[in-house]
Amino acid sequence: MLPTQALPEILPSNPLVLAAEWLAEATRRADQPNPNAMVLATCDTAGQPAARVVLCKEIQPEPGLLRFYTNYESRKGRELTAHPRAAVVFHWDHLHRQVRVEGRVRRTTAEDSDQYFASRHRESQLGAHTSLQSQPVESRAHLRQRLDDVIARFAGKDVPRPAHWGGFELWAETVELWVEGAARLHDRARWTRRIEDGTDGPRVASPWSATRLHP
Ligand SMILES: Cc1cc2nc3c(=O)[nH]c(=O)nc-3n(C[C@H](O)[C@H](O)[C@H](O)COP(=O)(O)O)c2cc1C
Secondary structure (H helix, E strand, C coil): CCCCCCCCCCCCCCHHHHHHHHHHHHHHHCCCCCCCEEEEEEECCCCCEEEEEEEEEEEECCCCEEEEEEECCCHHHHHHHHCCEEEEEEEECCCCEEEEEEEEEEECCHHHHHHHHHHCCHHHHHHHHHCCCCCCCCCHHHHHHHHHHHHHHCCCCCCCCCCCEEEEEEEEEEEEEEECCHHHCCEEEEEECCEEEECCEEEECCCCEEEEECC
């Protein structure tokens, strides 16, 4: 039996407050090893979509963005640089919930990337220097050799953030929250707002507007 769940009858004014609560609840319950895993879809300049999993490091209800980190030279990094729009989806199977977010993307500041990079395990820091993410690699042995070289280069020193590695922010323009219901009567609502290009990056140009949808 499914638990009887639904979205609040009066839809909340900011959907990312609820999305952040759902992420916190999934993290607390620890039913899955990576509750912050989300599928990230990007598009190349020909319009070909590609999707992969990344870890969401923060949902910030104000100003309404999600943050994740990657290699700027990877396929996703290049696609987001050329075409700064993306869609993400979280699915918490045990909680019978899905969150979809679409919007505009920009790189986080160098300070933010430095701060987050410094908080990572040394192994991950060394990996960021080792991996030319998404490029062909001739063998596992070659990759191991690259890692050994990186370990030797930084022996006894802090590992600095490589310039090709950092964060992206997804500024939400559309959010959809979905709750599984009995007899396929799922509860589903979509929130939209406008984001404009400001002089200093994306700017929120309108408040959220909510609509309940047929499942
Ligand atoms: C659970 C999980 C978490 C992942 N987290 C990240 C991440 O936070 N950042 C990242 O760059 N890749 C992450 N990856 C690897 C990506 O899915 C992907 O393989 C890689 O980033 C290369 O993608 P691209 O060639 O499309 O750029 C993760 C994979 C899994 C399965």
